[in-house]
Every structure is written in C-alpha cells, then in structure tokens.
C-alpha cells in the first residue's frame with residue numbers, strides 16, 4: 414500500500430519553490446549529503462530547526478568558553494586512503510579546516526586497576542595492553558590485526574552507495590579481494606572474532622568497553638565492520654581535533670555548500686513531509702511555508718521521520734520491521750565544566766573513560782566519558798582555564814514528570830555524583846569549578862530534535878553484524894534518510910559515509 418497524502422492539508426503557497434533536493438536537518442549527515450549534491454550541480458535547500466548547523470556536532474558559548482555539544486573524538490580527518498571522509502567532504506566544496514593531532518585516543522580508568530592508554534602508535538598500544546595480559550599477547554595481536562584486515566578492505570575503495578548496482582560492479586572489478594573481504598565481515602560481530610583468539614574474561618570485558626564507548630553496546634552486538642574502522646583508523650588517520658572546536662566542521666560545510674550554490678535556512682522546523690500518491694514531494698515548516706523538491710532527505714532520526722514527520726499509522730512495513738530489530742539507545746547526562754587549569758595533573762590526556770564496576774558498564778551513570786578539548790586547543794577557554802565535558806548514559810524516563818524545582822534539584826544531585834567520581838582522576842575538581850552547565854536527555858531532545866534525546870539505534874538483540882542497518886532509500890519513493898539511523902551508524906565519520914552514499918544514490922536517481 415503506498416502511503417497517502419497526510420491527513421490535514423498544508424496551506425500551499427502559490428507556486429512553492431522547487432529544488433532538486435530538500436534536506437531536513439543540518440547534522441553532519443545532512444550537510445555531507447547537501448554539499449555532495451551541490452558539488453554535482455543540484456539545487457539544494459537545507460532546513461535546520463536550530464540557530465546554527467551541526468546537530469550533535471554543534472557548539473555553544475558561555476562566559477568565554479566554547480563547548481562542544483557532543484562529539485569531540487574525531488575520526489575521518491586523515492590525509493591518506495579513502496576512509497578520511499570528513500577531509501574529503503570539505504575538499505569536495507573547496508573548504509578546509511586546520512586540525513590538531515591527538516597522540517592518545519583514550520586514557521582508560523577501568524575496574525581492577527586496568528588503567529591504560531590507546532596510543533596513536535599501534536605497537537605502543539599493543540605493548541601497553543599486552544603488559545596487562547601477557548598470557549594473551551598472541552590473541553591480542555591476532556584480534557587487532559584482524560580489525561586491520563577490515564579497515565584495509567574499506568580503505569582500498571571509494572566509499573559510496575551500496576544501493577547502486579553500477580558502483581558495486583565497478584568497485585568489485587577494481588578491488589575484488591577487498592570486496593570479498595567486506596562481504597565476509599558484514600554479518601559478523603566484533604565479540605565473536607575476539608573470542609576466537611582471546612579467552613581471558615577481563616580482557617574480553619576490555620574489548621566490550623572498547624566497543625561500548627562508541628557503539629553503546631558490548632562487543633557481541635557491535636558489527637565487525639564498525640569495529641574494524643574504529644580500531645584501525647585511530648592508528649592510521651588518527652584522532653584529530655578541529656581548531657576552533659568541533660562546531661567548525663559544520664560551519665565550514667555550510668560555507669562550502671553556499672559557495673557551491675546551495676542554501677540553508679535556520680529556525681526552519683519541518684513539521685511534515687508532504688506526500689502525493691504515496692510519493693514524498695515536499696515539506697511543510699512550522700510557520701506554514703512549503704517547499705517542494707524532486708527528492709526529500711531526512712537527517713532526523715528514523716523515529717522522528719516515520720512517527721512525527723509522517724503519519725505513524727501509515728508507517729511502511731520495512732520501518733516496523735526495523736523497529737523490531739533496533740531500539741533507541743539511552744541519551745546522556747552531560748556536564749559542561751569550566752575549570753581552573755591547575756585541576757588537571759601534568760600529562761593529562763584529552764579523552765578519558767571511567768568505570769568502577771564492570772556490571773555497570775551499560776547502566777545509567779555507569780560509564781563516564783570525559784573530553785578536555787582545551788588540552789589540544791587552549792583558545793576554547795579563557796586563559797588559565799580548561800573545558801571538561803563529562804557525559805554518562807541516562808534515560809529520558811528518569812527525567813520526566815518532574816516540577817521545575819524537582820528537575821533542577823535532580824540535575825544538581827546527578828552532577829554532584831559525577832563530579833565526586835571525577836575527583837578520582839582530577840583531585841580538587843569541585844573546588845576548581847569556574848562554570849557548570851548540566852544537560853539532560855530532555856536537553857538533547859529539545860536542542861538536537863532527537864526522539865527521547867537518543868544517541869541513536871542499537872540492536873534489540875544480537876544481529877548479523879551490519880546486515881540489518883538500512884541504507885538511504887526508504888519504502889516511500891522520493892524520501893531518503895541520512896545520518897546515524899542509517900548504515901553504518903553513529904559517529905561523525907560514519908554519518909559522513911552515510912551522506913556520501915545518500916548523495917551518490919540521489920545523484921544517480923536524478924541523472925546528475
């Protein structure tokens with residue numbers, strides 16, 4: 414059954430403007446789609462409900478501090494290979510960004526004194542891990558070397574739409590072994606491969622954490638394709654921080670979009686995707702304006718797209734099936750702190766992960782993630798101060814039904830608990846606080862327009878690797894999705910991949 418026109422009819426303007434593509438949302442997925450299409454000559458309009466672009470990769474400024482909203486451990490800024498998708502996305506529209514290399518991806522502070530650093534230098538990282546698990550030295554190397562095999566396959570080919578048969582044929586003839594390698598890994602999860610080589614339970618828990626810290630599920634549920642990317646690219650292209658803050662990535666993409674003839678409108682909240690005879694043909698804004706386009710791209714989550722922008726009772730069967738396989742991950746409780754510089758002991762690294770009890774790795778307020786971007790770019794804070802962004806999983810249900818004063822009190826208490834735990838690595842943190850702003854799942858929902866403030870989809874149960882993740886086309890003709898609800902999932906470089914693929918598929922569909 415094709416979806417029909419939404420029930421209440423929009424107030425159409427006379428001859429609403431017509432674009433090749435309208436993109437709902439200016440997250441990195443939406444902006445990469447838009448810039449790629451504009452670079453190919455398409456007329457593109459991006460509609461963003463907030464005041465600035467970037468979504469979860471945005472920023473905000475308070476009292477001389479420039480805080481990243483979310484992401485700050487950035488992959489995809491390498492200079493070689495094909496997986497450096499952020500570098501490539503910027504280059505495609507003739508803009509660039511200065512980045513600052515980070516020599517350590519994560520400084521782990523884990524139960525049973527498992528404290529170690531993931532160095533940019535692969536051998537140095539393996540040495541440090543092996544020193545904790547000498548009996549597993551061979552298994553450690555075999556597991557991480559196998560991740561390199563996945564990465565080398567990906568990094569050999571141009572990463573475009575797997576929904577485009579012409580591209581698949583071309584890439585297969587150009588790189589047959591790499592393609593066969595990827596086909597082999599596509600249905601596998603990292604945990605299965607880790608257990609093939611490793612039996613020490615503490616080490617397997619460490620590998621769970623290595624996956625959890627970006628996939629928010631343990632290794633058994635983390636697709637090997639994603640693990641191969643993350644566990645190798647951190648040593649290849651490395652982790653690089655954009656000078657001026659993560660928000661610069663979106664700002665630069667917008668600059669490139671406009672240079673290439675595309676347009677973006679802020680404070681433009683789409684409330685409806687308009688369908689005619691089952692086909693997506695336009696969007697309606699909260700202020701009643703209507704834009705029509707040959708192709709509509711939603712950078713909102715799939716839950717927002719199919720339950721809010723389209724009538725939920727007409728949800729296509731494929732989406733219902735997807736929701737049976739994937740659920741919303743929790744959101745985060747975020748502490749954005751300004752602290753006196755002497756709070757940080759000498760040699761402090763930029764990114765930390767803290768956990769005191771393995772049983773609580775996935776629990777609300779279990780794992781704490783910490784970013785201190787001012788260690789790489791001091792200009793983000795006033796002289797003599799640093800930014801600490803500490804965040805931990807949190808569910809929206811725990812923040813609902815509260816009065817304004819109860820909400821404030823709950824925020825204060827939660828922040829107190831997190832600061833108390835952070836004192837373990839930053840003694841004197843509480844006394845050194847200069848500024849604090851607490852974001853809850855409600856803030857993530859409100860400012861990022863994400864259902865329940867979720868970080869994105871996670872499998873409900875163990876799935877066959879990445880096989881269940883949808884690509885960009887949807888069951889509704891003319892409507893595409895991009896961003897972390899599509900293949901290959903969360904993370905800036907991953908949503909950039911989704912953007913390249915989405916633009917490629919649309920360009921072929923439009924004959925560009």
Ligand SMILES: Cc1cc2nc3c(=O)[nH]c(=O)nc-3n(C[C@H](O)[C@H](O)[C@H](O)COP(=O)(O)OP(=O)(O)OC[C@H]3O[C@@H](n4cnc5c(N)ncnc54)[C@H](O)[C@@H]3O)c2cc1C
Pocket residue numbers: 437438439440441442443460461462463466467468469470482483484485486487488681682683684712713714717745747804860861862863868869895896897898902903904905906908
């Ligand atoms: C706390 C936190 C830490 C993270 N850390 C990292 C990290 O270190 N490294 C990393 O790579 N990734 C990290 N991530 C994940 C990464 O930020 C996301 O996966 C990625 O940014 C999602 O991009 P997206 O394209 O899916 O869109 P989003 O970022 O979700 O942006 C969507 C945009 O669409 C707009 N929008 C939505 N609905 C509408 C509508 N109806 N009308 C108009 N506009 C609309 C929103 O306002 C938003 O701007 C982190 C995320 C969070 C929350």
